[in-house]
Amino acid sequence: MPGFKKTRLFGGALVCDIPEQFVDVSLIREVPNNQEVYLDKEGFTSIIFDITERVHAPGEGLERDGLALTTHLEDLVGEAAESVKVWNTSETEFSHVSETDTPAYTLIATQTPQGNESSSSKGTAPDFTALILTLLRLEKEKTDILITINVPHIKGEYDEEEVDLALGKQGALIGDAVEFAARIWSSFRIEDWGLFGPRDDEPRR
Numbered sequence: 001m002p003g004f005k006k007t008r009l010f011g012g013a014l015v016c017d018i019p020e021q022f023v024d025v026s027l028i029r030e031v032p033n034n035q036e037v038y039l040d041k042e043g044f045t046s047i048i049f050d051i052t053e054r055v056h057a058p059g060e061g062l063e064r065d066g067l068a069l070t071t072h073l074e075d076l077v078g079e080a081a082e083s084v085k086v087w088n089t090s091e092t093e094f095s096h097v098s099e100t101d102t103p104a105y106t107l108i109a110t111q112t113p114q115g116n117e118s119s120s121s122k123g124t125a126p127d128f129t130a131l132i133l134t135l136l137r138l139e140k141e142k143t144d145i146l147i148t149i150n151v152p153h154i155k156g157e158y159d160e161e162e163v164d165l166a167l168g169k170q171g172a173l174i175g176d177a178v179e180f181a182a183r184i185w186s187s188f189r190i191e192d193w194g195l196f197g198p199r200d201d202e203p204r205r
Helices: 061-083 171-187
Strands: 004-009 014-019 023-024 035-041 046-053 084-090 102-111 128-138 145-151
Touching: 004 171, 014 171, 061 084, 061 102, 061 128, 061 145, 102 171, 128 171, 145 171
Parallel strands: none
Antiparallel strands: 004 014, 023 035, 035 046, 046 145, 084 102, 102 128, 128 145
16 A cells, blocks of 8 residues: 555645645646645546535435435536446544534445547546545535545456456455545544635624
């Protein structure tokens, strides 16, 4: 496994550990203000931190938050939703986010290209892309934080016999991405809550 580096996100308002070999994409191209994007300079995997408006799903608790997670996934994949299969969804604990109203959930999904999909940045369309999507819900801030690890599987770059999610075989690339996600969950800190604007329990100025 690679080493990790403490990384300041959104001007230092958020902090977490990411793998050392990941580079800030904003040094190469423009990235939306509500995103931080990091790319593995030794491979194809990317990590995206996205601050979005809280999804108001019906229901309460797990039902509501599960629907919100599904809505965010559908927004991410767009018209390719029919090519996505969700394999696992679980509650997630962020070690240093102690607010009681900050539920978090993670899903593992795969998206298989349909027809003539656009090729990857290195010129080869992936057989499929694994997605590890974590949703951290900040109710009082009316904010959802999405952390997406995209793991393209390109023929010749992975051992096809090691990957069969139906049998619980994740393979090396997904296994590494799960480790990346776990390190983010354990190291993620909110240093400046003002990033999200006034809270519901604070007077607006």
